[in-house]
Amino acid sequence: MRKIKRKRKIQNKKRQTARSEDFIMKPSVDWCFKELMRNPKTRKGFIAVLLQVKPEEIDETILLENELPKEAEEEKKGILDVHVCLADGVQIDIEMQVFYVEYWDERLLFCLSKMYAGQIKAGESYRILKKCIQVSVLNFERFPDDDFCYRTVHFWDEMAGKKYTD
Template sequence: MTEEKKQLTENQDSFIMHPTVDFCFKELMENAKVRQGLIAAILKKDPEEIQKTKLMPTILRKEYPEDKYGILDVRVLLKNGEQMDLEMQVVPFEFWFQRSFYYLSKMVTDQMKTGDTYDRIKPCIHVGILDFNFFENDTRCYHAGMFCDKETGEVLTDLLQIHILELKKLPPESQNETGIIQWMRFMSGKNRKDFAKMAEQNEYIKEAYECLEKMSADERKRREYEERQKILWDHNSFMKSAKIIGMREGREEGRKEGRKEGRKEGRKEGYREALVSIVIKKLQKGMSAEEIADFLEEDVLTIQRIYDIANTYAPEYDIEKIVQKLGNTSGMKQK
């Protein structure tokens, strides 16, 4: 065996999926024992108390037939009728809170059918596992919230609950870690050595590690994983590119006009141009304006306007003319 082939074999043998890629996370949640362990940690219960969990169809968020970008979340029904929606979010999103509460509220209303009484409503729990910093001025990695009295802190109702796990804020590893910190540490793992060490901590994380190994050895699942990973990389690259273009054009515009407004307008123009470019690429692949908006996590009305104007310039799609026609379109915010 040549040295090159040997290295390739070693790389293939050492490959293991990362739970922060939402495809991998969703596959892990297919395992009842893994779900049991993670949900118990979130609810601060003994795993034996989580006697039964059932996966529900995820119908709240659309998956695209072509590139399948979207929110790959996991919706679980607990034995007592409570519902939990678990989401792995790796891309920073300005309106994540608003979107999360929209879907959380939808989980409540979906329980009601015509003629039902309100007593059938059971608590709904949203769990956001974020691979980025959401609360910029708070160093805590875990937050839990529900409706409380502002003055006394007394819980008013547990019908709507939200748990936010910020993986980037995990503190340095310490001995005897338990509960949700163990699971957050596992989800942040990047190599077999880390996962194997964590698998020694409890039987549920061990089960999750064994699932990771099986998935990573499955060629079909590995291709799906790598496709999903590429989509996320492309999205992150687009957002970074848009920001760089905006900053560059902002500096140039600022130099020309010599004032703050010029720099700000240049940044907006750069972001607008990058946004138009990606909308054109996606519409050429047959995606609808709604699908593109979800992909970019942008306002659907903004994308619809770009989409409609771009179509009038088909098939050449002159970006400069499209941007010029858009003008200072309301709602096109630079991120």
């Protein structure tokens, strides 16, 4: 009887080991996504694909603190999944969102605005401001009326039909 129990225990351990070795964490899991983005080569390749440029065209990507600073205690805090700065000063916020979040658009605009405004201090010229890019990787249907999987949004003047930003 003892031999049988011992044999079953060994077989169970082998099965558990095999299962854990076959386990692959999905990159849509928040922790997994952030860990992938910690790798400079992976991060550079991902950003190159998003910006539609060759990886060689991206000199450097620096992982920044993901918590946007508050100027006052009563201010709302902004926390980004992955906050990156390119060699030319361009900042990128990359968000992975699996489930629908109410006020998603407002949240993105808030974080993007906070990133942009956080570049400049009193007395500095607006000329120092660099472009900020927000990337959302969504696993929910944000625009049910179309099937585009990639879109670019700009700040537009509707009357003149001109965009303010690139």
